[in-house]
Amino acid sequence: MKKMVLIAAALLIASPGTFAAKMTMPTDTPASYEAECASCHMAYPPALLSQQSWKNIMSGLSKHFGTDASLDPKTQTELTNWLVKNATTRQKYSETAPENRITKTSWFIRKHDEVNADVWKRAGIKSPANCGACHIDAANGVFSEKNIKIPVK
Ligand code: HEC
Ligand code: HEC
Structure with missing residues (x-):
């Protein structure tokens, strides 16, 4: 019995927990992300969106929610690659965000x-x-x- 409890406790610790609680910024966040993507709003952690959603956002920066957030080609490539690499890997959160918004995803609305x-x-x-x-x-x-x-x- 005691052993069972210990195993259960170990599993709890080992599981990644609820998605939501934590989606920390990756340790390899380029300085350009803070500089270019956090002046009008917070630097959204990449794990909040799917790969396709980040591609959609990054290919439309000249018309970004009523603003122009375009980048030079080098930074554009650097940030797109980094965002796509660190996009969510969880099925539940992998939908392509409507209107490129985290806030329009079904998980966001549900939560x-x-x-x-x-x-x-x-x-x-x-x-x-x-x-x-x-x-x-x-x-x-x-x-x-x-x-x-x-x-x-
Ligand atoms: C008006 C305040 C408010 C704002 C703004 C807001 N949230 Fe929330 N958020 C909440 C509340 C309240 C909950 C529900 C907490 C609960 O009952 O678990 C929640 C839940 C969540 C959860 C689930 C947490 C969990 O442990 O299950 C995530 C993830 C989340 N929010 C992300 C975001 C993101 C990303 C943004 C911005 C794009 C955002 N929220 C904006 C109030 C807010
Ligand atoms: C010139 C200002 C500006 C810059 C720079 C900017 N954004 Fe935004 N962004 C906005 C505005 C305005 C919104 C809409 C905010 C709102 O609805 O409250 C937005 C919304 C977003 C959203 C959707 C938020 C939601 O509703 O879920 C994402 C994701 C996002 N931006 C990513 C980025 C990324 C990535 C960069 C850098 C490449 C960036 N932004 C740079 C102004 C900017």
Whole structure:
């Protein structure tokens, strides 16, 4: 019996846990990612999207959500390769993001179904894409339940 419990505990530790809790930035994040992709919003951890989604985003940077986020060809290649390499490997999160948005994926909508429509519009949040407004450690890729604090206004 005791042995069974120990095995169960070992399995728990060994399993990667719920996807969500942690999707840390890869250790080989190029400096250009912070410089080019984190000036208008946070540097989204690559594991939030599939390979195809990152390809779609990176091939449309001149028309990026109403802005021009184009890059020089060298940086464009560097970042595309790095994002694709570090894209999610989990089936559950592998859908091609509608409108190139993490926030339009079915997993995102499901995970946030308890957040009311008016909450997203609070001044302290402004947009579902503003992950760090509620996920206080989002910049480190931590999205677990105990690291959430929703601004009251
Ligand atoms: C000039 C400003 C700007 C730059 C630079 C920029 N973005 Fe964005 N990005 C935006 C805006 C604006 C949105 C829409 C935000 C919103 O809806 O709140 C957005 C949204 C996104 C989203 C979707 C967020 C969602 O709703 O799920 C992704 C992914 C993204 N950007 C990736 C990138 C990447 C990768 C780069 C670097 C190559 C980059 N962005 C550079 C302005 C920018
Ligand atoms: C309005 C605040 C808010 C914003 C903004 C927000 N989230 Fe969340 N998020 C939540 C809440 C609340 C939950 C549900 C927590 C729970 O009950 O497990 C959640 C859950 C999640 C989960 C699942 C966590 C788990 O352990 O199962 C992930 C992953 C996640 N959010 C990612 C994101 C990403 C990525 C962004 C930005 C693109 C974002 N969230 C923006 C409030 C927010």
